[in-house]
Amino acid sequence: MSDTLPLHWADAVAQELLPLRTQHLISTGITPSGDYHVGHLREVLTAEGVYRALRDQGADCRLNYVADTMDPLRRVYTFLNPAVYHEHVGKPLCDVPCPCGDHASYAEHFLAPFLAAMQTLGVQLEVLLAHETYRTGKLDGQILQALQHTETIKRILHEETGKIEKDDWSPFNALCAACGRLAGTRVTGFDATAKTVSYTCACGHSATAPVSQAGKLTWRVDWPARWQALGVTVEPFGKDHASRGGSYDTGKRIVRDVFGGEPPYPVPYEWIALKGQGDMSSSKGNLVSIFNLAQTIPPEVVRYMIFRVKPMRSISFDPGLPLLNLVDEYDDVSARTRDQRAAELARLEGMPPLGVPFKHLVNLVQITEGDTDKLCTILQRHHLPVPGQDVLRSRIAYAQYWLQHFSPADIRLRLHATLPAQVADLSVPQRQALGLLATRLQPDMDGDTIHALVYALAEEVALPAKALFEAIYIALLDQPRGPRVGWFLSALEHAFVHTRLHAAAALEG
Numbered sequence: 001m002s003d004t005l006p007l008h009w010a011d012a013v014a015q016e017l018l019p020l021r022t023q024h025l026i027s028t029g030i031t032p033s034g035d036y037h038v039g040h041l042r043e044v045l046t047a048e049g050v051y052r053a054l055r056d057q058g059a060d061c062r063l064n065y066v067a068d069t070m071d072p073l074r075r076v077y078t079f080l081n082p083a084v085y086h087e088h089v090g091k092p093l094c095d096v097p098c099p100c101g102d103h104a105s106y107a108e109h110f111l112a113p114f115l116a117a118m119q120t121l122g123v124q125l126e127v128l129l130a131h132e133t134y135r136t137g138k139l140d141g142q143i144l145q146a147l148q149h150t151e152t153i154k155r156i157l158h159e160e161t162g163k164i165e166k167d168d169w170s171p172f173n174a175l176c177a178a179c180g181r182l183a184g185t186r187v188t189g190f191d192a193t194a195k196t197v198s199y200t201c202a203c204g205h206s207a208t209a210p211v212s213q214a215g216k217l218t219w220r221v222d223w224p225a226r227w228q229a230l231g232v233t234v235e236p237f238g239k240d241h242a243s244r245g246g247s248y249d250t251g252k253r254i255v256r257d258v259f260g261g262e263p264p265y266p267v268p269y270e271w272i273a274l275k276g277q278g279d280m281s282s283s284k285g286n287l288v289s290i291f292n293l294a295q296t297i298p299p300e301v302v303r304y305m306i307f308r309v310k311p312m313r314s315i316s317f318d319p320g321l322p323l324l325n326l327v328d329e330y331d332d333v334s335a336r337t338r339d340q341r342a343a344e345l346a347r348l349e350g351m352p353p354l355g356v357p358f359k360h361l362v363n364l365v366q367i368t369e370g371d372t373d374k375l376c377t378i379l380q381r382h383h384l385p386v387p388g389q390d391v392l393r394s395r396i397a398y399a400q401y402w403l404q405h406f407s408p409a410d411i412r413l414r415l416h417a418t419l420p421a422q423v424a425d426l427s428v429p430q431r432q433a434l435g436l437l438a439t440r441l442q443p444d445m446d447g448d449t450i451h452a453l454v455y456a457l458a459e460e461v462a463l464p465a466k467a468l469f470e471a472i473y474i475a476l477l478d479q480p481r482g483p484r485v486g487w488f489l490s491a492l493e494h495a496f497v498h499t500r501l502h503a504a505a506a507l508e509g
């Protein structure tokens with residue numbers, strides 16, 4: 001870090017936190033109701049940025065993730081089979097069956113790949129399952145306090161949100177032991193000494209159950225109860241919770257007035273929008289899953305994507321060319337705009353930069369069809385560093401995944417093994433120029449030399465340069481465009497190019 005650079009946002013948060021205390025618990029939480037998408041990354045990585053910054057400044061800190069497994073299944077989402085899931089609406093996600101049959105519950109089904117992706121991204125989380133937190137009695141004290149102070153909570157909610165709750169409103173949602181639903185129940189009483197809650201359910205059942213087994217606190221009370229029970233000191237959350245009268249405002253007052261604690265330091269963040277399609281959200285269906293992203297770019301770059309932007313600034317996520325440029329910005333191969341501190345926070349063990357621009361690699365992977373030996377030969381020919389096989393292979397896999405899923409059509413190319421039929425449609429001067437190029441190309445010419453040669457040739461045969469480029473691309477790729485011509489020809493084997501250009505020039509037509 002240098003004095004002249006503005007402080008990175010995570011370091012700025014850490015600097016505010018350290019005078020408050022030296023031990024911190026940073027908490028995150030997401031409901032496992034569907035596939036975790038790129039938008040969710042901001043929750044966990046914002047926390048991770050603060051975690052690293054705090055640690056770098058000598059704090060003793062922990063980072064947890066609370067999976068809201070007690071949240072009910074709100075509706076039959078489009079990706080669910082209505083015949084199976086209709087009857088499970090209103091049940092906690094931990095009690096709903098998994099869609100594939102391989103996981104213990106619906107919640108586990110979505111949680112497992114998310115946690116695997118967090119491992120890949122180098123995020124070390126203490127994972128808490130909300131239903132276990134409830135069912136092991138960790139929130140008993142807060143539940144009883146909330147029930148005892150129902151009127152205080154109602155007043156706070158009214159003052160902050162303007163909403164007036166009904167007379168029989170309770171901060172606790174009972175879970176019916178008969179039908180298994182949170183929806184449709186009503187709390188009818190509680191016993192603070194016996195630690196029980198009584199309820200009736202729309203299904204006709206009524207019962208008295210231990211608070212730990214009886215259900216969950218409603219969201220606006222659950223959150224401050226969790227802060228207090230777990231000792232949360234820092235928490236990032238989406239801007240919706242941060243709005244005036246939002247759940248952070250009500251949570252702040254509830255934790256002080258009902259639980260006798262202090263709210264965590266807030267780190268609100270903006271959404272991640274999918275370029276041209278607005279904020280990413282499950283209901284809009286405009287999602288790129290974390291799994292897809294982790295297959296497309298190296299984990300450090302995923303981290304860098306979040307760290308380089310202040311939490312309250314929006315991120316427009318474009319998985320096309322801008323994503324490639326981001327990889328290069330992180331690698332610092334050609335970019336000068338790299339945010340050093342963000343890159344430092346993003347760094348993980350065992351993943352050195354490739355030293356070859358990713359965009360460049362995408363072309364090489366296509367020219368060589370992913371053959372590492374051929375690729376290494378080209379890197380040597382271009383006097384580029386040849387990375388270790390593992391690094392190279394992993395980068396090739398990213399490039400291939402990106403090409404398959406996110407690349408614009410005009411980036412895709414394939415070297416034609418035989419002379420493309422389209423060559424017959426080239427003009428006579430175009431084919432003459434190809435013949436001249438074949439004779440003048442020398443085995444060890446570099447990209448710049450070839451580039452100059454192509455321009456000189458076009459002028460010599462009175463052909464617009466563009467028409468000669470087209471002829472070259474058609475002869476080799478069977479399409480009128482391709483990568484920068486000098487670079488492209490210098491990447492290919494001389495003998496192959498020589499033979500191909502001669503064949504194109506010799507074609508009658």
Ligand SMILES: [Zn+2]
Pocket residue numbers: 098099100101102103108109
């Ligand atoms: Zn499953």
Ligand SMILES: [Zn+2]
Pocket residue numbers: 176177178179180181201202203204205
């Ligand atoms: Zn019921």
